[in-house]
Amino acid sequence: MHDFEYCAPDSLKEAIGLMATHKSSARLLAGGTDLIVLMRARRKRPELVIDAKHIPELTELKINQEGLSIGASVSCRTIYENDQIAESYPALVDSTSLVGGIQVQGRASIGGNLCNAAPSADSIPTLMVLGAIANVVSDRGERQIPVEEFCVAPGQTVLEDDEILVNVTVPAPAANSGARFLRFIPRNEMDIAVANSAAYVELDETGKNFRSARIAIGAVAPTPLFVEDAGAALTGKPISEESILNAAVIARDAARPINDMRGTVEHRLQLVETLTKRVLNDAVKRAIGEKV
Numbered sequence: 001m002h003d004f005e006y007c008a009p010d011s012l013k014e015a016i017g018l019m020a021t022h023k024s025s026a027r028l029l030a031g032g033t034d035l036i037v038l039m040r041a042r043r044k045r046p047e048l049v050i051d052a053k054h055i056p057e058l059t060e061l062k063i064n065q066e067g068l069s070i071g072a073s074v075s076c077r078t079i080y081e082n083d084q085i086a087e088s089y090p091a092l093v094d095s096t097s098l099v100g101g102i103q104v105q106g107r108a109s110i111g112g113n114l115c116n117a118a119p120s121a122d123s124i125p126t127l128m129v130l131g132a133i134a135n136v137v138s139d140r141g142e143r144q145i146p147v148e149e150f151c152v153a154p155g156q157t158v159l160e161d162d163e164i165l166v167n168v169t170v171p172a173p174a175a176n177s178g179a180r181f182l183r184f185i186p187r188n189e190m191d192i193a194v195a196n197s198a199a200y201v202e203l204d205e206t207g208k209n210f211r212s213a214r215i216a217i218g219a220v221a222p223t224p225l226f227v228e229d230a231g232a233a234l235t236g237k238p239i240s241e242e243s244i245l246n247a248a249v250i251a252r253d254a255a256r257p258i259n260d261m262r263g264t265v266e267h268r269l270q271l272v273e274t275l276t277k278r279v280l281n282d283a284v285k286r287a288i289g290e291k292v
């Protein structure tokens with residue numbers, strides 16, 4: 001690995017100043033489970049590594065009636081071990097408990113998962129369907145970016161060189177709503193998704209019809225994809241095999257997968273349809289209070 005400077009600011013103000021001065025020659029280090037790997041492979045060569053695990057705003061986890069705020073450096077393990085998150089946002093537990101193995105989960109953050117912008121990133125589809133907002137800051141001010149607009153290409157985001165992701169905020173779940181995330185990997189753990197899918201549904205008072213839905217898919221396009229049309233197709237529709245299949249087919253048709261060592265185009269398309277049907281059925285179960 002190349003030589004680099006390391007610093008561990010304990011205030012956001014200091015980190016903002018460092019990023020403003022060093023821009024693209026500095027990179028933030030959260031868990032390091034992507035950054036260190038890429039530095040060792042010489043695919044990233046920052047001159048300054050800024051440890052983001054000592055900045056209070058980035059390590060805070062807040063949950064109240066308004067919703068949830070997850071600091072960018074909060075570890076996956078902290079998220080899936082939180083009882084309130086498990087109760088109100090179980091799809092986040094689905095995602096974070098699948099990232100790597102236990103050692104990786106103790107370091108890896110949702111912020112790093114989002115900023116690394118891998119097409120297969122397991123937390124991003126869930127954040128998309130939950131309507132999460134990425135809150136970003138630099139010495140030029142703050143901005144809020146819907147997670148579905150955050151990733152623009154493999155490994156690339158809308159962040160400017162000097163911007164810091166502070167946290168992601170997720171609105172409180174609506175009444176009669178539920179969400180679910182699933183992925184397919186060829187073995188039980190420690191692999192990258194061949195395809196993944198997340199769904200959020202809100203049902204009407206009868207519990208028999210969809211009021212609204214949001215669907216996102218991953219590892220089947222250059223970025224995780226929010227498939228607005230697939231969710232919109234369920235609005236006002238009865239909960240039925242037919243309406244769920246229709247939404248899953250729309251999600252499948254939005255996918256633009258590639259052939260690689262993990263799977264073929266055909267396999268990935270089939271997986272998107274199957275996983276989307278499953279996440280929709282499970283999200284409905286959660287919306288009516290059943291365990292999945």
Ligand SMILES: Cc1cc2nc3c(=O)[nH]c(=O)nc-3n(C[C@H](O)[C@H](O)[C@H](O)COP(=O)(O)OP(=O)(O)OC[C@H]3O[C@@H](n4cnc5c(N)ncnc54)[C@H](O)[C@@H]3O)c2cc1C
Binds near residue numbers: 032036072101115120
């Ligand atoms: C063995 C192994 C297994 C893995 N398995 C999975 C898996 O199953 N699913 C999956 O999705 N991923 C997996 N990963 C990838 C990785 O663990 C995740 O993407 C993880 O969430 C990255 O988080 P991190 O905190 O380690 O990020 P880091 O490596 O610290 O950072 C990642 C990128 O984000 C930038 N960054 C970090 N914080 C900020 C911030 N606040 N503002 C701006 N930029 C920032 C960094 O500069 C870097 O470019 C695996 C990795 C390993 C090594």
